[in-house]
Amino acid sequence: MNAIVFDHVSKDYGNVLAVDDVSLSIEPGKTVALLGPNGAGKSTSINMLLGLLRPSRGTVSVFGRTPRQAVAAGQMGAMLQSGQLIPELSVKELIDLVRNPYPEPLDLEEILKLADLTDLVKRRANKLSGGQSQRVRFALAIAGAPKALLLDEPTAAMDVESRLRFWESMRGYAAGGRTVLFATHYLEEADEHSDRVIVIAKGRVVADGTAARIKADVGGQAVRFTLGEQPAAGLDLLPGVTAVEVAAGTATLRTSDTDATLAGLYRGTTLDVRDLQLSGADLEDAFLALTRES
Numbered sequence: 001m002n003a004i005v006f007d008h009v010s011k012d013y014g015n016v017l018a019v020d021d022v023s024l025s026i027e028p029g030k031t032v033a034l035l036g037p038n039g040a041g042k043s044t045s046i047n048m049l050l051g052l053l054r055p056s057r058g059t060v061s062v063f064g065r066t067p068r069q070a071v072a073a074g075q076m077g078a079m080l081q082s083g084q085l086i087p088e089l090s091v092k093e094l095i096d097l098v099r100n101p102y103p104e105p106l107d108l109e110e111i112l113k114l115a116d117l118t119d120l121v122k123r124r125a126n127k128l129s130g131g132q133s134q135r136v137r138f139a140l141a142i143a144g145a146p147k148a149l150l151l152d153e154p155t156a157a158m159d160v161e162s163r164l165r166f167w168e169s170m171r172g173y174a175a176g177g178r179t180v181l182f183a184t185h186y187l188e189e190a191d192e193h194s195d196r197v198i199v200i201a202k203g204r205v206v207a208d209g210t211a212a213r214i215k216a217d218v219g220g221q222a223v224r225f226t227l228g229e230q231p232a233a234g235l236d237l238l239p240g241v242t243a244v245e246v247a248a249g250t251a252t253l254r255t256s257d258t259d260a261t262l263a264g265l266y267r268g269t270t271l272d273v274r275d276l277q278l279s280g281a282d283l284e285d286a287f288l289a290l291t292r293e294s
Ligand SMILES: Nc1ncnc2c1ncn2[C@@H]1O[C@H](COP(=O)(O)OP(=O)(O)OP(=O)(O)O)[C@@H](O)[C@H]1O
Pocket: 013, 016, 017, 018, 036, 037, 038, 039, 040, 041, 042, 043, 044, 045, 185
């Protein structure tokens, strides 16, 4: 059985279509990045998965149940963008408060170890740094030993060191065969920390696969040269070319077949091609191409 299923799910807020007919399924044990620019529909999707929002159309299920049933059964934990810690409580008190109602919570020691909080058990929440607070929020999300963990931009506002520690914690938790879905607009995070990347833009899935696959499919290679005042018309018709951008007198051709594109450029046009550069597209290129096209 799949851990998470979206079946033709849409969500509108008045006349804003935040999620537009999304269908996808996620197998248990996978770590999946939900990657998209601001306003893509990531938080809305996560909130529907938690049963905090109802889809306008379609159905969301978690381990074959409704999200609310899955949450009630302790199968899901979440770290959302908002949510204050109770300032007067210590780290241990906070974790106990969340952990105790669960029938089979994680051991306190294990939570502290996974969230890298062992040295901070007695520290009050109002004395924690931003990165430490995020680690406590992570500890609270895993306290009930959920089979699926949802993280909405978990490393927002963390410095580089905190991010590294955070992702180590996440991997530690995922290693137990758990399913993790995290929303991010950091491409490197999606690339480095997930088995699968689902790119969404304007509420629709625009790519779905491993980061390597997405780079290969969308990015291809880029051929760049100085075009100057010469006309760009027809560049998009060259063999292999998937997209053309012209900015400040420089033409960038995205291509799935560099050899064919170069042959076409030199033999099939009369352009004076200068400063030619070839580059492999990176995930950033792929992401920009995908989200722009949508
Ligand atoms: N309560 C709401 N009322 C009206 N529109 C909303 C509401 N919540 C979200 N939206 C809109 O729905 C769209 C999707 O928003 P959502 O927060 O899901 O995106 P996101 O991908 O999580 O963005 P970000 O990366 O900025 O957090 C946006 O256009 C947003 O303005």
